[in-house]
């Protein structure tokens with residue numbers, strides 16, 4: 001049974017996950033006059049500060065989920081690692097955007113990379129490692145590889161560079177023999193990402209791509225403009241449009257790419273708003289968060305226009321000093337997430353440094 005949706009006012013958007021992305025989605029929704037209900041397993045979720053309602057319960061708590069779906073009109077996610085049964089259950093009762101198939105695909109690196117390859121888009125050469133014997137199939141004399149768990153990896157967690165079969169075996173065992181992939185190490189010149197929105201009528205809008213720098217596998221900065229040629233930007237847009245359409249996706253989709261000397265490769269798909277799109281909050285006529293809320297609520301999506309050159313800098317763990325240093329050539333907009341406690345590798349906020357135009 002699916003509840004009727006009132007596409008006018010009063011719609012309640014259920015959001016699975018209560019981190020900073022949930023906070024920024026809830027703020028964007030409230031600015032459009034829409035209500036949100038955050039569902040999170042953590043009692044310290046920062047998004048509770050901004051939503052109309054919240055539920056603290058495990059993602060497989062059937063009673064809590066039953067009550068949740070009674071109170072919402074549509075559902076969305078702010079992180080992808082939500083149990084399959086939960087997504088199946090929710091989408092049986094309310095429209096889930098993006099669709100569960102897109103989320104399942106992004107939960108499993110092997111399925112995700114297969115999907116990309118099947119659509120004739122380049123990805124780093126890869127192979128599944130489901131057991132120790134599979135490791136023999138990768139020729140380490142030819143090239144090293146990166147061993148990555150198929151599921152639950154993020155910000156470089158569950159990833160190791162491996163140069164020999166012995167080393168690969170060691171890490172595979174350390175990863176509890178959980179299904180993995182091994183992929184070639186890409187000698188990229190640049191990492192970039194696209195943020196694309198698709199509405200319920202199938203129209204698509206894209207922000208300009210950002211150039212991203214990672215430190216210890218975690219996003220450090222995103223820069224606008226990316227410095228890419230128009231021809232490359234057009235190619236990135238074409239690939240992103242193909243992927244979002246093939247997935248029959250509604251909402252904001254983020255895609256990370258490697259740019260090599262003569263190639264564009266997709267690295268990863270995130271079925272949600274993304275850290276590399278935080279620049280849009282201060283650098284564009286619409287933020288990625290408002291665009292997502294618009295798309296899933298059946299409101300018209302907006303053609304993004306870049307207003308400023310800027311750099312988005314993540315505040316991670318003890319990096320707190322970065323944003324205290326001021327610079328006359330830029331205006332800094334600081335966003336703090338309100339997380340409980342400073343922890344190494346934890347994303348605590350971000351700073352958008354808008355470059356002042358010289359007049």
Ligand code: AMP
Pocket residue numbers: 124146153154155156157183184185186187188191214217218256267268
């Ligand atoms: P991922 O979680 O797969 O997006 O990886 C996080 C970061 O690790 C990427 O943004 C890259 O900086 C680096 N990385 C991941 N896979 C590769 C690869 N095959 N070759 C080179 N660098 C990689």
